[in-house]
Amino acid sequence: MRSYTLLACAKINLYLEIVGDRADGYHELAMIMQSVDLCDRIQIEPSGTDSIRVTCNHPDVPCDSSNLAYRAAELMRSEFPDTFAKYGGVNIRIDKRIPVAAGLAGGSSNAAAVLVGLDLLWKLGLTQGECERLGALLGSDVPFCIRGGTALATGRGEKLSPLPDLDQLYVVLAKYESVKVSTAWAYQTYRSTYEESYIRDPEHIEAYGQKVHSGPMVRAIASKNHATITEELRNDFEKIVLPEYPQLVTLKHRFMEAGAMGTLMSGSGSTVFALTESKSEADRIKNYIEQELHHPDLKLWVAQFSPTGIKVSE
Numbered sequence: 380m381r382s383y384t385l386l387a388c389a390k391i392n393l394y395l396e397i398v399g400d401r402a403d404g405y406h407e408l409a410m411i412m413q414s415v416d417l418c419d420r421i422q423i424e425p426s427g428t429d430s431i432r433v434t435c436n437h438p439d440v441p442c443d444s445s446n447l448a449y450r451a452a453e454l455m456r457s458e459f460p461d462t463f464a465k466y467g468g469v470n471i472r473i474d475k476r477i478p479v480a481a482g483l484a485g486g487s488s489n490a491a492a493v494l495v496g497l498d499l500l501w502k503l504g505l506t507q508g509e510c511e512r513l514g515a516l517l518g519s520d521v522p523f524c525i526r527g528g529t530a531l532a533t534g535r536g537e538k539l540s541p542l543p544d545l546d547q548l549y550v551v552l553a554k555y556e557s558v559k560v561s562t563a564w565a566y567q568t569y570r571s572t573y574e575e576s577y578i579r580d581p582e583h584i585e586a587y588g589q590k591v592h593s594g595p596m597v598r599a600i601a602s603k604n605h606a607t608i609t610e611e612l613r614n615d616f617e618k619i620v621l622p623e624y625p626q627l628v629t630l631k632h633r634f635m636e637a638g639a640m641g642t643l644m645s646g647s648g649s650t651v652f653a654l655t656e657s658k659s660e661a662d663r664i665k666n667y668i669e670q671e672l673h674h675p676d677l678k679l680w681v682a683q684f685s686p687t688g689i690k691v692s693e
């Protein structure tokens with residue numbers, strides 16, 4: 380039986396508004412998500428045993444049942460027990476390129492790749508909608524990682540509306556290796572700081588409609604108005620993460636000084652990104668930051684907006 384190699388793209392959040400509380404304990408969000416072509420490589424092959432095995436080349440990534448790729452394979456086993464019995468176990472090898480605990484959905488993208496890969500390996504013929512429904516059982520960002528491209532994400536992040544591709548933009552991604560922000564910590568801290576402004580009636584959709592401010596960004600994406608896109612960049616998590624980590628504020632200032640169109644922290648952090656309209660401009664800004672900040676802990680990458688989240692490579 381054949382094996383599959385999949386490229387699992389990172390995501391950035393061009394817009395992240397925390398709207399309020401939800402009855403399930405999560406937060407109601409309005410986000411604009413964008414795939415970028417900084418990818419992990421996921422290899423899936425039949426193991427000839429009846430078990431699931433995950434290996435990864437990154438020391439911070441657990442390879443046990445807490446790995447999101449492992450959990451995705453477990454979910455597929457429990458959803459399709461007869462198919463699993465027919466094909467047997469799998470080895471999943473993760474070649475990690477997306478920085479870990481970075482607000483770039485590395486784990487979610489790996490889970491997305493495993494769902495798509497096992498659908499192919501086991502010839503299930505699932506629709507994208509079915510894959511996304513399974514993905515939502517693993518994490519709020521997994522459906523977007525399956526869908527990819529540019530999308531408005533609402534609910535807890537799993538309800539997706541596609542937006543026109545913005546595939547001509549580039550990002551410089553910058554991450555201090557030692558600055559790791561836990562997503563659960565970020566949401567809890569945001570809740571304890573801003574709880575008073577939360578809408579207390581999550582069932583009341585009109586209340587959300589009045590509060591969400593993503594309209595101008597959605598329109599700017601539709602008209603490919605890059606100047607307005609950069610003006611409308613927003614991430615509510617910056618309010619709690621930046622005061623804790625002043626080096627991220629410096630990073631943002633340096634990006635703008637270098638001539639970036641706009642800059643923002645991604646997700647719950649700690650990656651900060653800068654937008655540019657060309658690869659040469661992105662490379663120039665990356666070099667400038669490397670020279671100016673010159674910190675051994677700071678890593679930088681250049682990536683392009685990607686119209687897809689998962690690429691199957693033969």
Ligand SMILES: C[C@@](CO)(OP(=O)(O)O)[C@H](O)COP(=O)(O)OP(=O)(O)OC[C@H]1O[C@@H](n2ccc(N)nc2=O)[C@H](O)[C@@H]1O
Nearest residue numbers: 405406482483484518519520535536562563566646647648
């Ligand atoms: C913040 C974001 C923005 O894209 O990305 P990252 O920074 O993690 O990449 C996401 O909302 C992260 O989504 P994901 O990482 O899939 O979250 P989950 O596993 O579902 O939940 C992790 C933790 O965040 C909280 N959580 C998550 C989503 C949400 N809408 N409200 C929440 O309160 C959950 O309560 C849980 O404690």
Ligand SMILES: Nc1ncnc2c1ncn2[C@@H]1O[C@H](COP(=O)(O)OP(=O)(O)O)[C@@H](O)[C@H]1O
Nearest residue numbers: 446447448479480481482483484485486487489
């Ligand atoms: N396949 C995976 N890749 C990366 N991290 C994983 C994976 N599975 C589980 N994790 C755990 O999830 C945590 C969050 O990692 P990651 O998904 O990279 O960040 P973020 O949620 O900020 O986008 C990590 O600290 C790691 O322990």
